Amino acid sequence: MWCTERRLKRREQLLHQFNANPIHINLILIHPKSIPYPTLTTPLTLLSAFEMDEEDGARARDGRLNEDTLVRLQHNDPDITYLVLDAATWIKGAGRTIADSRVLRRIYIDVRNDDEDHKWLHELCLGLAFHNRAIDSLSLWWRTCTYDI
């Protein structure tokens, strides 16, 4: 795994190459940690980034919240850039930590009708509304559960 310094240096190199010479690059695969979207400017880049979303979404399903990730979030660990949040894995009080994170870039919120209560969602939204100014991608999956009788 790269250390932060090496990652930043590599990011700068990639950006320099890409912005200087966009015509010669057909497809650039962008890891969610590597290049933030604001720096991507050409239509081609936006298209490529867009196509990565499906894979990112699949990968993100592994990024569930647990006590370890919460502690790492509190310490702004740069490896925690995305989280999948749902009622099953919610930790009471996590809303403020998530909202205060300066490294978290993407969150995927998984809401289910059959969750016993949705206080966790309210806590999360309040935190985001009043404290978070860093997240660049928000996904909200609203799932309706049906049962066979």
Added chain:
Amino acid sequence: MTYDAPIFDTLTSFFEHNCYLHFLEVEHLPTKVFNSLVGVLSKCKTSRLQRLRILDVDSVEDEEKANFFDSLQGLHSLESLYLRSFEIGMKGCTALSKLLNSLSSNITSLHLDSDNLDDACIAILSNAFIRNKKLKMLNLGDNDSNCNRLGHLLGSVISPQLLARISFATSYKYLRRRYFLLGGSIGRQQIVEVFGPRVQLFHLNNGMERI
């Protein structure tokens, strides 16, 4: 019972003040939640949202979908709009056309995937596509369309104006290339016959083929 708290009302401040928020994706929103999203988008014109994906909100009425398109008016940062199973009716299509023809719209990528567009909707949108000068990518995949519907659209799309723009585009191959995504009802050969070799790349049935 469906849980449908209008949570976007709570998130208004997040949309207003988070200048890094560029991407929003929502899936299966109940009507009340969808309407709260429309409310936020109407209010937060300072948002820097660039890409918006709305998936599977077929339970929402056409008039509310029209309100959604109206709420995007003035959202200058929005470049990509992805609507899957959105099932737009006449009112929605009229509002979308108005949005596409609005001077303030900067949408360059439009996906109308599995939206059950009927002939009347296609006719409304075709006119918008002809007048719009900013779209670079159009996805009409999986619209359950027969050849007549897409034929109607293609008939509109190959207007002299657009051909001129395609011709212009080829001189900037990679940067200005136009993409078209079409469902399986139009064959590759038919696309070649309609567009000729000028447009180089199409997505067919989610695949990518160079023509």
